[in-house]
Amino acid sequence: xxxxxxxxxxxxxxxxxxxxxxxxxxxxxxxxxxxxxxxxxxxxxxxxxxxxxxxxxxxxxxxxxxxxxxxxxxxxxxxxxxxxxxxxxxxxxxxxxxxxxxxxxxxxxxxxxxxxxxxxxxxxxxxxxxxxxxxxxxxxxxxxxxxxxxxxxxxxxxxxxxxxxxxxxxxxxxxxxxxxxxxxxxxxxxxxxxxxxxxxxxxxxxxxxxxxxxxxxxxxxxxxxxxxxxxxxxxxxxxxxxxxxxxxxxxxxxxxxxxxxxxxxxxxxxxxxxxxxxxxxxxxxxxxxxxxxxxxxxxxxxxxxxxxxxxxxxxxxxxxxxxxxxxxxxxxxxxxxxxxxxxxxxxxxxxxxxxxx
Amino acid sequence: xxxxxxxxxxxxxxxxxxxxxxxxxxxxxxxxxxxxxxxxxxxxxxxxxxxxxxxxxxxxxxxxxxxxxxxxxxxxxxxxxxxxxxxxxxxxxxxxxxxxxxxxxxxxxxxxxxxxxxxxxxxxxxxxxxxxxxxxxxxxxxxxxxxxxxxxxxxxxxxxxxxxxxxxxxxxxxxxxxxxxxxxxxxxxxxxxxxxxxxxxxxxxxxxxxxxxxxxxxxxxxxxxxxxxxxxxxxxxxxxxxxxxxxxxxxxxxxxxxxxxxxxxxxxxxxxxxxxxxxxxxxxxxxxxxxxxxxxxxxxxxxxxxxxxxxxxxxxxxxxxxxxxxxxxxxxxxxxxxxxxxxxxxxxxxxxxxxxxxxxxxxxxxxxxxxxxxxxxxxxxxxxxxxxxxxxxxxxxxxxxxxxxxxxxxxxxxxxxxxxxxxxxxxx
Numbered sequence: 001x002x003x004x005x006x007x008x009x010x011x012x013x014x015x016x017x018x019x020x021x022x023x024x025x026x027x028x029x030x031x032x033x034x035x036x037x038x039x040x041x042x043x044x045x046x047x048x049x050x051x052x053x054x055x056x057x058x059x060x061x062x063x064x065x066x067x068x069x070x071x072x073x074x075x076x077x078x079x080x081x082x083x084x085x086x087x088x089x090x091x092x093x094x095x096x097x098x099x100x101x102x103x104x105x106x107x108x109x110x111x112x113x114x115x116x117x118x119x120x121x122x123x124x125x126x127x128x129x130x131x132x133x134x135x136x137x138x139x140x141x142x143x144x145x146x147x148x149x150x151x152x153x154x155x156x157x158x159x160x161x162x163x164x165x166x167x168x169x170x171x172x173x174x175x176x177x178x179x180x181x182x183x184x185x186x187x188x189x190x191x192x193x194x195x196x197x198x199x200x201x202x203x204x205x206x207x208x209x210x211x212x213x214x215x216x217x218x219x220x221x222x223x224x225x226x227x228x229x230x231x232x233x234x235x236x237x238x239x240x241x242x243x244x245x246x247x248x249x250x251x252x253x254x255x256x257x258x259x260x261x262x263x264x265x266x267x268x269x270x271x272x273x274x275x276x277x278x279x280x281x282x283x284x285x286x287x288x289x290x291x292x293x294x295x296x297x298x299x300x301x302x303x304x305x306x307x308x309x310x311x312x313x314x315x316x317x318x319x320x321x322x323x324x325x326x327x328x329x330x331x332x333x334x335x336x337x338x339x340x341x342x343x344x345x346x347x348x349x350x351x352x353x354x355x356x357x
Numbered sequence: 358x359x360x361x362x363x364x365x366x367x368x369x370x371x372x373x374x375x376x377x378x379x380x381x382x383x384x385x386x387x388x389x390x391x392x393x394x395x396x397x398x399x400x401x402x403x404x405x406x407x408x409x410x411x412x413x414x415x416x417x418x419x420x421x422x423x424x425x426x427x428x429x430x431x432x433x434x435x436x437x438x439x440x441x442x443x444x445x446x447x448x449x450x451x452x453x454x455x456x457x458x459x460x461x462x463x464x465x466x467x468x469x470x471x472x473x474x475x476x477x478x479x480x481x482x483x484x485x486x487x488x489x490x491x492x493x494x495x496x497x498x499x500x501x502x503x504x505x506x507x508x509x510x511x512x513x514x515x516x517x518x519x520x521x522x523x524x525x526x527x528x529x530x531x532x533x534x535x536x537x538x539x540x541x542x543x544x545x546x547x548x549x550x551x552x553x554x555x556x557x558x559x560x561x562x563x564x565x566x567x568x569x570x571x572x573x574x575x576x577x578x579x580x581x582x583x584x585x586x587x588x589x590x591x592x593x594x595x596x597x598x599x600x601x602x603x604x605x606x607x608x609x610x611x612x613x614x615x616x617x618x619x620x621x622x623x624x625x626x627x628x629x630x631x632x633x634x635x636x637x638x639x640x641x642x643x644x645x646x647x648x649x650x651x652x653x654x655x656x657x658x659x660x661x662x663x664x665x666x667x668x669x670x671x672x673x674x675x676x677x678x679x680x681x682x683x684x685x686x687x688x689x690x691x692x693x694x695x696x697x698x699x700x701x702x703x704x705x706x707x708x709x710x711x712x713x714x715x716x717x718x719x720x721x722x723x724x725x726x727x728x729x730x731x732x733x734x735x736x737x738x739x740x741x742x743x744x745x746x747x748x749x750x751x752x753x754x755x756x757x758x759x760x761x762x763x764x765x766x767x768x769x770x771x772x773x774x775x776x777x778x779x780x781x782x783x784x785x
Contacts, residue, residue, distance in 0.1 A: 062470055066467055171785070180485075180486045183466075183489060185493075268462060269463070272461065272462050274460050312456075316454060321426060321427060322458050
């Protein structure tokens with residue numbers, strides 16, 4: 001019987017500059033492979049494609065603001081999911097949690113926008129949004145804690161319920177039946193220094209630090225790690241596991257509520273079923289790629305938004321089908337995720353006496 | 358090592374194949390290599406040449422915002438017109454900026470702003486739901502012209518730089534309906550079913566005026582040559598849903614429909630017809646290539662004349678109309694060729710004659726003598742022309758014996774439920 005002629009072993013942690021080097025090589029390799037693919041599929045010059053990607057992200061002050069605003073929203077959702085993930089509670093419901101929070105914000109803007117004084121309106125928007133996010137996140141948590149239901153399926157299904165809820169309320173909000181709710185910028189969050197995206201970015205920056213501290217420096221953070229590593233250990237040292245699960249999902253949902261508030265109150269000023277646009281799922285990748293470290297998540301969310309913006313610009317500049325830019329994005333992510341494997345494991349050839357190489 | 362090499366080689370081959378594929382687009386005049394087929398005729402509407410009476414400056418730029426990309430027949434139709442006008446005016450690549458896959462939300466506003474910063478003098482968006490976001494951008498950049506297809510708010514919004522456009526596509530649908538009616542007559546004469554059994558099916562997206570106006574004109578076209586015809590309409594609740602459209606078409610066929618047409622953007626309905634051998638009248642463009650056994654004819658809007666108009670007006674410094682609706686005479690409403698293997702004898706000549714009547718103003722599609730509502734002929738009807746939350750019927754649209762479609766605003770407002778058409782469901 002033929003045996004595998006290699007095996008995989010876990011590595012000692014690498015020194016930091018080596019790890020950086022491996023990642024750099026991965027990115028360069030991914031760019032080279034994408035270049036070959038681009039040339040094969042489109043006969044365009046890859047250098048032009050890459051410079052178009054950069055211009056898509058940084059080409060004008062509008063694009064830079066839009067880039068960072070998108071990073072902020074994606075990062076905020078990733079921050080929200082991270083405490084749950086660290087606890088090995090697979091919260092795939094970011095999409096729905098953000099969407100219902102957005103819906104709550106929209107409802108407050110619509111029905112109380114003219115009735116309340118502005119500062120009170122903002123507080124009510126915040127409260128409604130956070131509360132909605134918490135409710136959406138905590139329902140699967142309670143079921144998990146009490147009856148050990150599968151949280152992945154549960155949170156996923158809650159997404160579809162949220163999408164249908166938005167569709168339902170849009171019928172009710174928009175009497176003309178077009179399904180498009182006219183934006184209400186007059187009831188939005190305050191605009192700082194004339195830059196409509198600045199407030200979002202600042203708020204998310206603050207939350208990044210807060211989540212970092214919460215996970216690394218507090219008792220709650222410690223309990224989350226222990227439950228994540230081993231529930232039995234947690235029980236043994238006297239941690240009330242159901243309580244930690246529910247509490248963590250309250251935090252998770254509240255942060256999704258913030259994301260919903262920023263998305264609807266801060267930028268869109270309206271809602272549709274596609275407002276979150278899959279970011280509830282992309283955030284899972286952001287969080288994983290950064291190994292649940294909020295500071296690294298700044299970089300991973302930046303990378304993903306940069307690729308998205310760049311890819312969009314490529315298909316605009318060269319009138320290529322958007323699939324081409326998706327392929328390039330896929331190749332780059334493949335290499336980056338792949339190199340994380342090689343940072344943790346190494347491949348050794350198994351000694352055998354066959355003539356195989 | 359060998360294994361890895363083999364895998365890499367296999368991957369390379371895949372890419373090579375992918376690179377070879379995808380360039381098989383033909384003009385629809387082919388006969389699929391089968392010598393027994395007569396194939397497609399020319400279009401019964403002779404092409405209207407674009408009239409360019411202006412010079413486009415070197416620094417002129419125009420931006421286009423599309424909801425989907427070329428995979429949707431609706432967007433493809435806009436993109437083809439972009440290529441046409443670009444070629445006609447000899448615009449360079451960087452003078453025409455196209456943004457695809459722009460959702461009907463804040464993204465549209467950001468995309469419009471981005472196009473303005475790129476230096477576009479005119480920004481065009483193609484989806485109904487883009488309207489509010491285009492208006493938002495139009496208010497912010499009064500020096501740039503914002504043009505929007507299928508919208509309804511330009512005439513009430515009162516912005517000088519925001520405009521709506523549509524085409525009197527009901528004329529094209531009527532003519533396609535005539536082709537359908539002639540086909541039914543042929544099948545009745547051949548003894549396939551009786552005149553009373555002549556029922557058509559129609560797959561619609563939503564129960565909106567745009568769709569109602571479309572299927573009613575299609576039905577009236579068929580009825581003008583086949584008086585006993587009736588029609589069932591099934592709505593899918595989506596502009597693009599291949600599965601739902603296929604299911605709807607199959608349900609209609611199972612319900613006894615002898616011919617299908619559709620107003621939705623996927624290949625679902627034409628594909629279902631080809632599989633069941635049921636004649637199909639298509640929309641947005643020819644589906645002959647993949648459905649050559651059942652495709653009869655298709656009507657479509659050609660957006661190139663409107664692009665020509667807005668570029669011309671902007672370059673000349675003249676005002677763009679708040680509402681613009683092009684017809685057959687402007688080249689905005691077009692028909693594909695006729696599939697001579699499926700269409701009834703004489704279809705081409707009949708349609709050609711009717712085109713002349715429409716151009717001469719002798720034929721009004723929504724002539725009140727040709728339809729009844731609840732058994733009554735209408736003398737007066739107020740339609741919801743000005744957009745408001747409560748659907749207020751605000752404008753008298755029947756005068757001189759016909760319904761004045763697309764005259765008080767460019768987008769269709771015909772929403773009457775006429776006799777002979779049976780709605781199987783409604784979707785808003």
